[in-house]
Amino acid sequence: MMKSNEVLSLQGVGKSFPATARGGEPIEILDSINLSLFSATSVAITGKSGSGKSTMLQISAGLLSPQRGKVLFSGQDLTALGDDKLSTIRSRSMGFIFQSSLLLDDFTALENVAVPAMIAGIPQRVAKKRAKKLLESVGLGDRLDHKSDQLSGGERQRVAIARALVNDPLILFADEPTGSLDERNAELIENMLFAMVAEKEVALMLITHNKAFALRCDRVYNLHNRSLEVVQ
Amino acid sequence: MMVFLARRYAFSSENRHRITSVRIASGLALCLFAITMVLAFMQALQTNQFEDIRTFESFDVHIPLSFTDLKKGAALVGELQELPLVDHAFLYSEIPVLLQGLDGSTLAGRIRAIESKGPFAEQLHPYRGQLFTPGTLASSYLHLSSVKLGESVEVTLLKKGKQATVIPTQKSLTVGSIFYTSMYDFDSSTFLTDLPTLYSLNENAPLSVGIFSSAKSEAVARQVRQMDPTLEPVTWKEANASLYGAMQLEQGMMALMLFLMIVVILIHIRNSSKRLLLAKQREIAMLRSMGLPKRRVQQLFVLQALIVSAVGAISGGLLSFCGVLAYPAFSEYIYTSLGVHLKLVIRPLDLLFLVVLVLFFSGIASYLGTRRILKADIMEMFAHDEVQ
Numbered sequence: 148m149m150k151s152n153e154v155l156s157l158q159g160v161g162k163s164f165p166a167t168a169r170g171g172e173p174i175e176i177l178d179s180i181n182l183s184l185f186s187a188t189s190v191a192i193t194g195k196s197g198s199g200k201s202t203m204l205q206i207s208a209g210l211l212s213p214q215r216g217k218v219l220f221s222g223q224d225l226t227a228l229g230d231d232k233l234s235t236i237r238s239r240s241m242g243f244i245f246q247s248s249l250l251l252d253d254f255t256a257l258e259n260v261a262v263p264a265m266i267a268g269i270p271q272r273v274a275k276k277r278a279k280k281l282l283e284s285v286g287l288g289d290r291l292d293h294k295s296d297q298l299s300g301g302e303r304q305r306v307a308i309a310r311a312l313v314n315d316p317l318i319l320f321a322d323e324p325t326g327s328l329d330e331r332n333a334e335l336i337e338n339m340l341f342a343m344v345a346e347k348e349v350a351l352m353l354i355t356h357n358k359a360f361a362l363r364c365d366r367v368y369n370l371h372n373r374s375l376e377v378v379q
Numbered sequence: 380m381m382v383f384l385a386r387r388y389a390f391s392s393e394n395r396h397r398i399t400s401v402r403i404a405s406g407l408a409l410c411l412f413a414i415t416m417v418l419a420f421m422q423a424l425q426t427n428q429f430e431d432i433r434t435f436e437s438f439d440v441h442i443p444l445s446f447t448d449l450k451k452g453a454a455l456v457g458e459l460q461e462l463p464l465v466d467h468a469f470l471y472s473e474i475p476v477l478l479q480g481l482d483g484s485t486l487a488g489r490i491r492a493i494e495s496k497g498p499f500a501e502q503l504h505p506y507r508g509q510l511f512t513p514g515t516l517a518s519s520y521l522h523l524s525s526v527k528l529g530e531s532v533e534v535t536l537l538k539k540g541k542q543a544t545v546i547p548t549q550k551s552l553t554v555g556s557i558f559y560t561s562m563y564d565f566d567s568s569t570f571l572t573d574l575p576t577l578y579s580l581n582e583n584a585p586l587s588v589g590i591f592s593s594a595k596s597e598a599v600a601r602q603v604r605q606m607d608p609t610l611e612p613v614t615w616k617e618a619n620a621s622l623y624g625a626m627q628l629e630q631g632m633m634a635l636m637l638f639l640m641i642v643v644i645l646i647h648i649r650n651s652s653k654r655l656l657l658a659k660q661r662e663i664a665m666l667r668s669m670g671l672p673k674r675r676v677q678q679l680f681v682l683q684a685l686i687v688s689a690v691g692a693i694s695g696g697l698l699s700f701c702g703v704l705a706y707p708a709f710s711e712y713i714y715t716s717l718g719v720h721l722k723l724v725i726r727p728l729d730l731l732f733l734v735v736l737v738l739f740f741s742g743i744a745s746y747l748g749t750r751r752i753l754k755a756d757i758m759e760m761f762a763h764d765e766v767q
Contacts, residue, residue: 210668210757231672238670249761251662253387253394263669265380294393310669 154221154317154350155184155207161215162202176202178373180216186317189344189351191361193378194370200354201322203370207352208241208320209233221317238267242311242349244340246323250295250303250310256282257291260310267314274313281309285339301332305339312343318350325360337363381675384666385682388659390690396658403651404691410644411695411733414637415725416702421633423721425626429615431562434502435569437618438589439596442603442610447586449574456588464594464602469494472577472584478570479533480525488568490516490534492577492584498591503571508556511573515555519566528554539583550580561720641733645740652684652744656752663752664760677749684745685738692734699725 160180163173176199184190194200205211206218209225218225220236228236250259260278265271282291285305295303304324311319324340325333337360344351353364361367367379387393389400433439442459444452452470459468471493478486493499495511503510506520507528516534518526526532531551540546552572560566577584592599596614603612616623656663663676671679703723714720752760 205758208668231674234667234670234672236670237668241670243668245761249661249665251665253391253396253662255393262384262666265383266666266669266671271380271383 152186153183154186155182155352156219157182157203157207157216158219159216160203160206160213160218162199162206162211162213175373177206177213180375182207182368182375184318184350184352186350187345187348188366189341189353189364191353191355191364191367192370192375193355193358193361193367196356198370199373200370204320204322204352204354208243209237238263239314240317242314242316242319244304244307244311244319244321244324246326250298250306252295255292255294256287256298256302256306259295259306260313263310264313269314278309278313281313282306285309285343299332300328301335304328304332304336308336308340308343312347312349315347316349318352319344320352322354323356324353325355325357333357333360381679381682384679385686388680388683389686396655399651399655399658400687403648403655403687404694406647406651407644407688407691407737408694408698410640410647411692411737412698412702414640414644414733415695415699415730416723417640418633418637418729419699419703419723419725420721422726423723425630427561427721428626431560431565432619432622433591433615434499435560435562435565437613437615438499439592440590440599440603440612440614441618442588442590442612444586444588447578447583449578449586452586452588458606459588459590459603462599462602462606464592464599465590466593467498467591469497469499469589470574470586471589472574472586474536474577474581474584476570477535478526479535480522481527481530481532482525484525486522486525488570490536490570490572490577490580492572492574493589495573499589503558503560506557506559508554510556510558510571512555513573514553514576514579515572516552516576517556517558517571518554519569520557520559521563521566523557526554528557530554534580536581538581548581552576552580641736644737645744648688648737648741649744649748652741653748655684655687656680656745656748660752660760663749664757667753667757667760673753676753677746680749681742681745684741688738688741692737696730696734699730 157180160177161175162177163175166172166174180203182190192200192203202211206213209218209220209228212226221240223232223236225233225236250256251262254262257275257278260281261271261274264274264277269277279288279291282288285308287302287305287309290298290302298306307324321340325336328336340351341363351364353361355361362379364379366377368375369378370376388396390397394400444455446452449470456468456470459465471491473489473491476488476490478488480486500510508517510517516532531553534550534552535547536550537545538548558571590599590603590612596616600612600614603610659680666676666679667673703725706723710720
């Protein structure tokens with residue numbers, strides 16, 4: 148049962164991977180994970196490398212299927228949805244920020260932000276207008292026509308934030324968003340991310356190694372031995 | 380949106396893999412150009428050979444006659460000339476001969492007697508002397524070393540005998556002219572004269588009617604049979620059945636070769652399409668994470684493949700037409716090496732078929748390639764190394 152403002156709910160989620168490409172005894176990554184995430188709140192998941200943090204985020208976003216349990220997004224079980232419906236949810240209600248920013252290299256910063264809006268069915272002109280506004284809000288008004296390789300790491304990550312927010316999502320998934328940045332840029336991105344989350348009132352699931360960054364979230368969990376432990 | 384993305388992934392200057400698209404399109408254009416030109420040359424060669432056969436060897440239709448009366452033959456020619464499908468009808472006769480050259484060599488061949496005007500005579504090229512001068516023989520340029528102009532040659536022919544069915548007879552004839560045609564086989568085996576001269580050598584020489592027509596030879600033969608059921612017209616295909624069969628076999632082999640070339644194109648398309656898709660695998664993963672459904676990813680890359688293939692196919696078609704237009708400038712080189720004047724023609728339907736085949740296969744190759752890539756998880760696609 149979901150509460151009225153609950154955006155995401157993981158119920159008994161379990162995931163294992165085969166030990167080798169040829170199969171073999173599976174390696175258990177996640178076991179009976181339960182987690183709820185409400186709108187306008189943030190949750191951070193910390194843990195050692197290889198503990199399954201990114202796997203958990205991917206399952207939560209419907210990018211990966213769990214072997215056991217349910218992933219409810221606004222009441223809909225993502226594991227039971229077909230590709231079209233799942234894609235629509237990803238397009239209109241989810242935003243992603245990855246560690247290495249992952250921009251479309253053949254497109255300018257403006258186009259990178261506009262493309263998700265166009266995928267969501269917004270006309271190109273309107274999408275570009277919205278993208279421009281968002282890029283200006285993250286301080287990249289003068290970098291609209293720059294391509295990925297013409298931007299610094301911090302700038303690329305700011306484009307990724309703008310891109311993640313262009314369709315006014317219900318939830319933002321951020322996987323180590325500051326992992327590849329220097330201290331100054333990391334702080335800038337952290338501040339920007341929390342400011343945007345507060346302004347847009349979106350839920351945030353943050354995966355990070357950085358304790359200070361994690362502690363800025365409403366709740367903090369540590370993924371250890373395939374289970375979540377409450378930190379804050 | 381799909382067109383915007385597909386164009387960007389095809390030839391846009393923003394596209395990092397644009398050179399791959401250009402390579403694919405260029406490869407397609409060159410292959411298509413090669414196939415079309417080979418097809419045009421082979422068809423032109425065959426047409427040329429068939430035209431030679433129809434002009435010199437067996438005409439479009441010929442009718443062996445059961446009589447040797449030239450006046451009766453002329454009357455029949457007059458009647459045939461009135462038929463709507465007959466362009467030109469004429470009498471001719473042929474007898475086998477052995478010809479003794481001045482240098483002692485013996486030439487085996489035939490003497491053909493035929494009218495001195497009309498389409499046949501117009502295709503002959505006189506080298507020396509006056510063709511069809513009564514009482515003289517015309518010999519080919521090929522025999523110039525043993526048969527010279529103005530000299531007398533001994534002709535051995537078979538005549539009806541009184542006790543034996545046929546007996547060899549020798550006659551002397553003066554060589555009145557030297558000629559050549561575009562058909563080597565005809566030149567090497569044929570001596571020409573006029574009908575009265577031939578009949579002075581052998582009054583029993585079989586008489587035939589030759590017919591030239593721009594209509595189908597089968598239709599002409601049918602019309603002749605309708606006019607006079609006793610006549611037995613023979614079309615050029617029937618008269619050269621074995622050669623025609625060989626030509627058809629050659630055409631079959633040509634089709635097989637072209638099929639192999641098309642297979643090479645299709646493999647090129649498949650490999651290129653795979654390469655292009657692998658190069659975009661991470662971008663496909665990004666688009667998927669942004670919410671682009673699998674079927675639209677497929678549509679996007681099929682559209683991109685169609686744009687690239689269409690550019691390649693259209694360029695190939697244009698190159699082919701340019702090749703045909705530019706051919707006259709090179710035709711002299713072809714003439715000096717092959718001895719034939721070829722008329723290159725592109726059959727639009729053949730070209731259209733090739734273009735449609737290329738587009739269809741590109742679409743299919745891209746569809747299947749994308750489907751294979753999309754079987755992987757989005758995160759697996761992200762992890763894929765970028766292919767340049």
